[in-house]
Amino acid sequence: xxxxxxxxxxxxxxxxxxxxxxxxxxxxxxxxxxxxxxxxxxxxxxxxxxxxxxxxxxxxxxxxxxxxxxxxxxxxxxxxxxxx
Numbered sequence: 001x002x003x004x005x006x007x008x009x010x011x012x013x014x015x016x017x018x019x020x021x022x023x024x025x026x027x028x029x030x031x032x033x034x035x036x037x038x039x040x041x042x043x044x045x046x047x048x049x050x051x052x053x054x055x056x057x058x059x060x061x062x063x064x065x066x067x068x069x070x071x072x073x074x075x076x077x078x079x080x081x082x083x084x
Contacts, residue, residue, distance in 0.1 A: 006052075011065060013052035023050055025067035027074035029081075030054065032063040036083040040066055043080055045073040 006013045008024065015022050025048065031038055040049040047069030054065035068074040 010057060011052075012055040012057065013065060014054075016051040016053070019050045021048055021050055023048070023067075024052075025050060025069045027068040027071045029066045029068070029074050029078050030056065030063055031066065031081065031083070032061055033083040034062045034064060036064070038064050038066060038081070040068075040077065043073070043077045045076070046070055047073055049073065 004014065006015070006024070013024070034053065038051060040051055045068060049069065050067050052065045052067075053062075055062050066074075066077060068077065
């Protein structure tokens with residue numbers, strides 16, 4: 001059975017079932033809204049992406065972590081994302 005969570009030095013992550021890949025990419029955006037609808041494909045990423053429910057270890061904050069293969073995709077997401 002696959003692990004249900006992934007722990008990094010910064011986060012405890014729970015992969016979204018919508019992920020095509022279960023990889024943590026270099027460019028990360030933490031969304032401090034655990035119940036907001038985050039739909040990375042709607043932000044037209046050029047590269048691959050992955051989405052995780054996230055628990056930030058430093059301060060115990062829950063949210064979501066979106067990781068992107070390309071820095072431009074992370075910047076586009078950050079500038080356009082508005083929590084619902």
